[in-house]
Amino acid sequence: MTEKQSFYITTPIYYPSGKLHIGSAYTTIACDVLARYKRMMDYDVFYLTGLDEHGQKIQQKAEEAGITPQTYVDGMAVGVKELWELLDISYDKFIRTTDDYHEEVVAKVFERLLEKGDIYLGEYQGWYSVSDEEYFTESQLAEVYRDEEGKVIGGLAPSGHEVELVSEESYFFKLSKYQKHLEAFFKAHPDFISPNRRMNEMLKNFIEPGLEDLAVSRTTFTWGVPVLSNPKHVVYVWIDALLNYATALGYGQADSSNFDKFWLDQTVTKSWTDEDGKTWDFTVNPEINHMVGKDILRFHSIYWPIILMALDLPLPNRLVAHGWFVMKNGKMSKSKGNVIYPEMLVERFGLDPLRYYLMRSLPVGSDGTFTPEDYVSRINYELANDLGNLLNRTVAMINKYFDGQIPAYKENVTDFDADLAAVVADNIASYHKYMDAVDYPKALEAVWAIISRTNKYIDETAPWVLAKEEGDKEALAAVMAHLAASLRVTAHLIQPFMMETSNAIMEQLGLGASFDLVNLDLAGLPSDVTVVAKGTPIFPRLDMEEEIAYIKSQMKVDEPETDNEWNPEEVELKSSKDEIKFETFDAVEIRVAEVKEVEKVDGSDKLLRFRLDAGDGEDRQILSGIAKFYPNEQELVGQKLQIVANLKPRKMMKKYVSQGMILSAEHDGKLTVLTVDPSVPNGSVIG
Numbered sequence: 312m313t314e315k316q317s318f319y320i321t322t323p324i325y326y327p328s329g330k331l332h333i334g335s336a337y338t339t340i341a342c343d344v345l346a347r348y349k350r351m352m353d354y355d356v357f358y359l360t361g362l363d364e365h366g367q368k369i370q371q372k373a374e375e376a377g378i379t380p381q382t383y384v385d386g387m388a389v390g391v392k393e394l395w396e397l398l399d400i401s402y403d404k405f406i407r408t409t410d411d412y413h414e415e416v417v418a419k420v421f422e423r424l425l426e427k428g429d430i431y432l433g434e435y436q437g438w439y440s441v442s443d444e445e446y447f448t449e450s451q452l453a454e455v456y457r458d459e460e461g462k463v464i465g466g467l468a469p470s471g472h473e474v475e476l477v478s479e480e481s482y483f484f485k486l487s488k489y490q491k492h493l494e495a496f497f498k499a500h501p502d503f504i505s506p507n508r509r510m511n512e513m514l515k516n517f518i519e520p521g522l523e524d525l526a527v528s529r530t531t532f533t534w535g536v537p538v539l540s541n542p543k544h545v546v547y548v549w550i551d552a553l554l555n556y557a558t559a560l561g562y563g564q565a566d567s568s569n570f571d572k573f574w575l576d577q578t579v580t581k582s583w584t585d586e587d588g589k590t591w592d593f594t595v596n597p598e599i600n601h602m603v604g605k606d607i608l609r610f611h612s613i614y615w616p617i618i619l620m621a622l623d624l625p626l627p628n629r630l631v632a633h634g635w636f637v638m639k640n641g642k643m644s645k646s647k648g649n650v651i652y653p654e655m656l657v658e659r660f661g662l663d664p665l666r667y668y669l670m671r672s673l674p675v676g677s678d679g680t681f682t683p684e685d686y687v688s689r690i691n692y693e694l695a696n697d698l699g700n701l702l703n704r705t706v707a708m709i710n711k712y713f714d715g716q717i718p719a720y721k722e723n724v725t726d727f728d729a730d731l732a733a734v735v736a737d738n739i740a741s742y743h744k745y746m747d748a749v750d751y752p753k754a755l756e757a758v759w760a761i762i763s764r765t766n767k768y769i770d771e772t773a774p775w776v777l778a779k780e781e782g783d784k785e786a787l788a789a790v791m792a793h794l795a796a797s798l799r800v801t802a803h804l805i806q807p808f809m810m811e812t813s814n815a816i817m818e819q820l821g822l823g824a825s826f827d828l829v830n831l832d833l834a835g836l837p838s839d840v841t842v843v844a845k846g847t848p849i850f851p852r853l854d855m856e857e858e859i860a861y862i863k864s865q866m867k868v869d870e871p872e873t874d875n876e877w878n879p880e881e882v883e884l885k886s887s888k889d890e891i892k893f894e895t896f897d898a899v900e901i902r903v904a905e906v907k908e909v910e911k912v913d914g915s916d917k918l919l920r921f922r923l924d925a926g927d928g929e930d931r932q933i934l935s936g937i938a939k940f941y942p943n944e945q946e947l948v949g950q951k952l953q954i955v956a957n958l959k960p961r962k963m964m965k966k967y968v969s970q971g972m973i974l975s976a977e978h979d980g981k982l983t984v985l986t987v988d989p990s991v992p993n994g995s996v997i998g
């Protein structure tokens with residue numbers, strides 16, 4: 312017997328700092344689909360997920376709740392595991408960064424890198440965002456606050472969270488030493504990041520400008536893995552977290568058989584020769600895959616390969632970076648009352664519609680909008696109508712015309728068989744291609760192309776007409792066999808996405824639960840099996856209006872009771888700002904202001920200087936850091952923008968007083984100013 316090829320797939324490990332919403336459910340289901348698909352394709356799969364339990368944020372949450380961090384994360388872990396059970400996630404291991412084996416290896420790895428000289432002790436001063444667990448340089452800040460002399464006194468991280476100036480003794484990782492290595496690796500392995508355009512983004516925005524050494528320890532809090540040789544330091548949470556992918560397999564432990572199998576074996580060499588004629592060789596394991604959200608791609612594409620290089624370990628094959636599920640009014644956040652939790656959707660509509668919807672609706676690599684309307688209509692049209700009806704009609708006709716026995720599959724009996732067979736074969740091939748590319752919307756489109764073609768085939772062959780003529784019995788038999796065969800193919804293809812539905816189709820066709828995705832075709836239909844006497848609809852039709860209203864009502868209510876008693880209070884979602892009182896919001900005056908003049912500011916490549924009419928008699932001057940997004944800044948003249956009108960004026964660039972702030976939206980690292988319809992008078996108050 313030949314040994315199966317191994318395949319390693321990982322989700323990010325989630326911060327257990329709040330109840331997980333459909334965003335985290337998305338990544339976990341997406342990895343589950345891949346794990347199930349690869350198992351069906353005869354791979355030996357290891358699917359890892361888990362929790363990132365250290366760090367200041369968790370320590371703070373626990374303190375607020377008056378319990379120890381360990382008690383806090385123990386409680387949260389119970390809730391997360393229950394959620395994965397509800398979503399039928401087939402993970403092979405659930406790692407927690409507080410697991411002893413993981414902590415021991417993290418501490419050992421740190422010492423090893425110290426001995427090697429890749430980590431050294433220094434002093435760190437920087438702008439730190441607790442919510443992001445990340446330091447920023449001044450130039451990385453999205454917004455900078457200055458005092459009257461123009462000295463920076465604070466600001467906002469790109470996520471919108473407040474930063475504070477922190478100065479501490481810190482260990483540093485010599486990322487700079489690996490700069491060339493990493494660049495060479497990106498060149499040697501151009502498929503490392505999918506979608507591919509993100510690779511260029513990483514290279515141009517972060518790597519080529521030069522990697523700064525990374526602060527990899529903290530002394531300002533204690534909830535982390537202590538540095539063995541200097542325990543007042545704890546290891547930086549991202550170093551701790553990234554190592555989970557290796558420790559979960561047994562790296563650095565007595566039993567490292569999984570690590571050998573899923574990380575070390577099956578490697579290939581990738582090479583690249585640079586402009587100076589130097590050849591760089593890299594060992595890559597083609598079956599290691601990490602799936603991550605776009606917000607954490609930088610950590611995975613820069614820090615993680617460098618850690619592995621420093622440890623002389625093979626590099627992963629692929630980072631799949633997905634976009635976010637957002638709502639019509641932006642990111643999900645409790646204060647907006649637009650958070651969707653998976654439990655509610657499963658309870659109301661069942662698991663398969665949720666898995667289907669999430670996998671079908673998020674376009675590869677970009678954000679997608681969750682809307683209740685879309686959710687309900689996909690269930691009604693694609694699941695109940697297209698798929699559910701096809702099964703019902705097929706089972707009913709085989710019962711009616713052939714006493715429930717599926718006739719033998721024969722090719723090319725009716726005029727329509729060849730085309731159906733060709734469409735099915737083509738779409739099976741597309742499905743595999745897209746599954747390998749982790750493009751689920753397209754893979755599912757291929758399956759639905761089969762379903763639609765099969766529905767059309769019923770109309771073309773009109774079995775109820777064939778049934779009237781004894782001479783058409785053979786054609787009628789062929790039609791029934793084609794319908795059953797096509798549904799069998801469909802059940803196979805949707806198995807990684809919707810296990811229950813797939814099993815129900817197979818059962819109603821009398822085919823049991825045996826799947827063969829590797830050799831799948833129409834002709835694989837067994838004959839002489841007996842379909843169920845009366846099929847039950849797999850997706851009942853929904854009353855659209857009622858169900859849309861139901862989902863909306865669930866978005867507005869307070870957070871549902873948590874699954875475990877240790878989720879002590881409302882906690883914000885990552886990247887949403889702290890909750891504020893209405894009065895705080897009401898204190899801000901946002902007004903419509905028309906751009907009269909705009910120019911670039913000498914000595915700054917970021918700032919534009921605006922003269923605006925905000926309806927208050929005299930023009931205002933505002934400096935805004937959007938220059939790089941508006942290379943043709945004159946296009947803004949005459950536009951009506953939104954400004955914060957009562958912000959304390961501040962001096963910028965030592966000589967200009969900025970009298971307010973121009974509002975813009977951030978997306979994919981870009982800023983776009985918020986414009987207002989030209990008919991709205993200058994000075995109108997927005998609120």
Ligand code: MSP
Pocket residue numbers: 322323324325326327333334335337338363552553555603604605606607634635636637643885
């Ligand atoms: N703990 C780190 C990951 C460490 S991995 C070594 C972390 N955790 S997180 O809980 O904040 O985020 C985990 C993942 O959830 C990220 O990949 C993030 O992109 C994803 N999502 C969070 N909100 C999301 C949506 N609304 N939509 C899709 N994915 C989203 O970062």
